[in-house]
Amino acid sequence: MKMLLAPALAAVATLAGCAATGTGPATPAPPAEAYMALGTEPGWTLEITPARLAYNGDYGATRVAVANPGARPSFNGERYVTDRLTVDVTHSACSDGMSDRRYRDTVTVTAEGKTVKGCGGAILPAADLTGTRWTFVSIGGTPVVADRPTELAFEGERMSGSAGCNRFGGSYAVEDGVLTAGQLAATLMACPGAGMAQERAFFDLMKTPVRLNFPSDGTMVLTGENGQTAVLKRVI
Structure with a gap:
């Protein structure tokens, strides 16, 4: 019986010590990123x-x-x-x-x-958008629907792609980290479900210049004047 009581008494003493000092067991540090x-x-x-x-x-x-x-x-x-x-x-x-x-x-x-x-x-951020291709991760803070393929490509002075419904294309320019799109022409197909809504949100975002940011995770973030964003992932 004494052998069984000793560990229990030690545990009580440890807890009492924590209570007396106002501290609990140390929280393990999160693992370092690989x-x-x-x-x-x-x-x-x-x-x-x-x-x-x-x-x-x-x-x-x-x-x-x-x-x-x-x-x-x-x-x-x-x-x-x-x-x-x-x-x-x-x-x-x-x-x-x-x-x-x-x-x-x-x-x-x-x-x-x-x-x-x-x-x-x-x-690192792309030195030049020309020749790069991306897929959408989220638009307006909402993840894109998995069953609607998306793409954004930059070739020369033109950008093209799909935000989940119609194909679109138009001119663009980048200066001091700000992307300005010209008038985007798009096909006129109606899409069921969330595809049309996320496309509309992207077109609304691109009506004004957007700031380009490149986080260390390899994504590209487009941020509009109203704070709305589109997050894209680079296609290798």
Whole structure:
């Protein structure tokens, strides 16, 4: 019986101590966001978490997972060194080689003697909208309906796409982070459900200039003068 009572009494004492000091058990810190990197020819990915480095190379044929040894300072970046895996992260803008998507860092990985280079970290804003393609995530704060395909493409001085119903197109210009659309011509098809409503909300948004913002998650946010927004995701 004494052996059973001892843990219980210890627990009561711990709780009493918390009450006396006015503090409760410490809230666990949220897990740190994983750092991701990738490369092409051959395709590879790298995930860095506080616990480990996980490399997937040669289109999946090579897999190396090791404990995270901690980052060492290096020239304009960080370095991770283990017996099987060495990672150099340099804070220098990088293109992924498959599109014009740009990342904050240039990443070099040596996995079991083989070295590859690629990109990692936050996705940087598009240097130029020309040649980029996007899909809508939300319009006016409302998520787009999944069964209505959407698109927004920029080619030269023209933009075109669909906000969930009709195809549209027109001219556009960007200056000082503000996009101004010309008169948008659209087909005249009626669409059931939410497709027509989200299209109307987008056309209303584009009647006035919209400010462009590029969060670190790789999305593009169009914000109108009335505070309404459209959030789009880049198509690779």
